[in-house]
Amino acid sequence: MATDEQHNARLKSLLAATAGKDMSAFRTLYDATSAKLFAFALRILVKRELAEEVLQESFVNIWNNASSYQSGLAAPMTWMTTIVRNKAFDLLRRLDDDVEIDADTFDKEVMEALESHSPTPIEALKMSGDAQALARCLSRLEGLHRQAIALAFYHDLSHSEVAGRMQLPIGTVKTWIRRGLEKLRLCLSKLEGA
Template identity: 75%
Template sequence: MPTDFAALDPQQLKLWLQAAGKRDSAAFRALYDASSAKLFGFALRILHKRELAEEVLQESFVAIWNNAANYQSHLAAPMTWMATIVRNKAFDQLRRSSAGVEIDAEPFDPEVINALQDPQRTPIEALQMSGDAKALAWCMSALEGAHRQVVALAYYHDLSHSEVATQMKLPIGTVKTWIRRSLEKLRVCLAKGAA
């Protein structure tokens, strides 16, 4: 089994994902076998509890199976697309179990926010780079679903505001407002976590 995301062949993953979109269960199994360990590790980094990460991984692969036909390779690499699903499911899990989640009280590292703006970084890299990633994951999970998706498309997938508006079928003004408000909410949330 591959030990890092770089070892996973994006072209092969794309082929398996496209075949899964056509309901090819053997291709889906191959996709699962190749990527599940890494995606589990990613979920575990966010949730810090094995049983929650296992649940999120299962929910994520159900979502991957159900949405494989909608995968668009020109928007994201296969692992980035799947990791985004895992990340969103993990955020949902954090929201559901918010009573048991503690935010690190260390000062927030601006490098995490910079990673959101760096199109070369995947969601995995952004969350792996420091202990402050847990605080960012928590704050992102507090955003409303559509607002979180707009921010993710703009910063994780490096889409312009107009591209986000087209993909989300929203007016450009709405997208700009949501992004501005969401970034302010993230700033406030992260400042509280550092207090």
């Protein structure tokens, strides 16, 4: 089994070849890293189709920007994970009213991972500062706003179905979800700027 140092050296070599537009090296890089990067995207986005979209966009970005990778600044997986994280959070911001976040499940997983006494390196990578920031921001939402977002996201309910479950007018539910998402965006923006 390759050591971390050997693995990093291999990934650096593949990134360098990818920078030279070597399709074979890029394919090998994809095969070596896509499963971990997909799992990371899925952790943030929860839905497979969203994680797949982000993974595809991320690898296009990696192909186009491999020449900008600087090994002195970050390990290859750290660099690629940052690209995936940024793409995932960009997608969350773009989705606006359609964003579906299960605050309860996401918070629980984040907190369990944070409380773990011996996370593996991959688990530690998954628990990036952004995941912690999102969990913090979700916990600051008013309970009913958070519940509306969780129902829409985790249970994949339409706004009218959420309204039925919560026994509220649909306009109220739409407003709560929209406001909750806006508060999440503002909170994340503040934390990113801090």
